[in-house]
Amino acid sequence: MKKSNNYLLPFVLVTSLFFLWAFLHNINPILIPHLKKACRLTDTESALIDSAVYLGYFTIALPAGWFMHHYGYKKGILFGLLLYGIGTILFVPAASARSYEFFLVALFIIASGATFLETVANPYITKLGDKATAEQRLNFAQSFNGVGAFLAPIIGGKFILSGIEHTPQELAAMTPQALSDYLSFEAGMVKIPYIVIAAIVFVVLALFFVTHIPEIKEADEKSESSFSWKVFRHKHLRGAVIAEFFYVGSQVGVGSFFIRFSKYVMNMPEKDAAFRWGSIAMVGFMVGRFTGTFFMKYIRPARLLSLYACINIILLLVSIFAHGATAAYALMAVPFFMSIMFPTIFALGIKDLGEETKIASSFLVMSIVGGAFVPLVMGKISDLTGGNIQLAYLVPAICFAVILFFARSQDTKGNNVQVKNTH
Incomplete structure (x- = not known):
């Protein structure tokens, strides 16, 4: 009981970090159409917003794991928050310069900070309690990630999107000065929101600095040699990384082009689409996290993962081949069934790895680079088909088929632990 009480405050504080990287990921569906307007981008070019974020994860994940391995959990959190705060501040000069490249650099730095936070928080949460309920505990903590997931598009839609949607003909008819003024106005819409985000991040940084966060040592921790590529001898980790x-990739692709998708299938205005994505799709994502944690008391995690992957494939096929509201609402239902996937795959991947959990966590975080490529492929398909973003959603459908294969392999081989009913 005493040990559990010692873990309560660290659990609460570390769980609060899940909101920050959720906000980063889920503000992208707002930034993509917004900067597409402000910087006059193609669908493929606008997808580089996701690429900057997820390439940040890919390049920084191993250094973050190394840092955590040598200096511990708390210093990893502090350094991650510092990078996150610096990146958000850089949005202000990027907007003033209306430089897309500057925006991408700022996003890369924010993502680097989020990588430290995520590399620390995911494995740390699994260690704060009974090993048999690690998946359940991580899903519960990730439920608060869902809060950031639904707030980000709502806040972004309200304070970043202007609601002004000129046609190409209207833009062409503007004088050079009027066009420049309009584009500068659009770019400047991000300044105040990102100043507020930076202030919040630095307050959280100060809170962690003055709070005691205990290190948790593994019973089999021996030396630095455990931090190596040899961890891939574990088949379940290899499968989890893939x-x-x-x-x-599928999560990012589904959300990033939703505003474009809803405009394409039913001519929905951007502010309405942003609100619906946050208030329906991302609320579903958050609710799915909580209900998924409950379902895992009775259904093996890998089996539930299989079921949800199947449902998402069906929903995406409906969204691709249906029209109007049917297509849009089928796509809005997808996040509910995505909700358990990241933490469940993550927990299955690091199961029973002991001290190798730290390096395994780094490789799993590196695999987030999928979010850099899937939106690019979708954007390219849209550009090559005259802007048919609906057809591009075949790509995430294929991604869910891969997840289904992994889930079935874990379920049939019994590599996941039955989650105990704690009633």
Whole structure:
């Protein structure tokens, strides 16, 4: 009981970090159409917003794991928050310069900070309690990630999107000065929101600095040699890394082009689409996290993962081949069934790895780079088909098929632990 009480405050504080990287990921569906307007981008070019974020994860994940391995959990959190705060501040000069490249650099730095936070928080949460309920505990903590997931598009839609949607003909008819003024106005819409985000991040940084966060040592921790590529001898980790690559790619792809998709299938205004994505799709994502944690008391995690992957394939096929509201609402239902996927794949991947959990966590976070590539492929398909973003959603459907294969392999081989009913 005493040990559990010692873990309560760290659990609460570390769980609060899940909101920050959720906000980063789920503000992208707002930034993509917004900067597409402000910087006059193609669908493929606008997808580089996702690429900057997820390439940040890919390049920084191993250094973050090394840092955590040598200096511990708390210093990893502090350094991650510092990078996150610096990146958000850089949005202000990027907007003033109306430089797309500057925006991408700022996003890369924010993502680097989020990588430290995520590399620390995911494995740390699994260690704060009974090993048999690690998946359940991580899903519960990730439920608060869902809060950031639904708030980000709502806040972004309200404070970043202007609601002004000029046609190409209207833009062409503007004088050079009027066009420049309009584009500068659009770019400047991000300044105040990102100043507020930076202030919040630095307050959280100060809170962690003055709070005691205990280190948790593994019973088998021996030396630095455990931090190596040899961790891939574990087949379930290899499968999890591949599955996580395709999961994050599908998650990012589904959300990033939703505003474009809803405009294409039913001519929905951008502010309305942003609100619906946050208030329906991302609320579903958050609710799915909580209900998924409950379902895992009775259904094996890998089996539930299989079921949800199947449902998402069906929903995406409906969204691709249906029209109007049917297509849009089928796509809005997808996040509910995505909700358990990242933490469940993650927990299955690091199961029973002991001290190798730290390096395994780094590789799993590196696999988030899938989010850099899937939106690019979708954007390219849209550009090559005259802007048919609906057809591009075949790509995340294929990604969910890969996840289904991983889930079935874990379920049939019994590599996941039955989650105990704690009633």
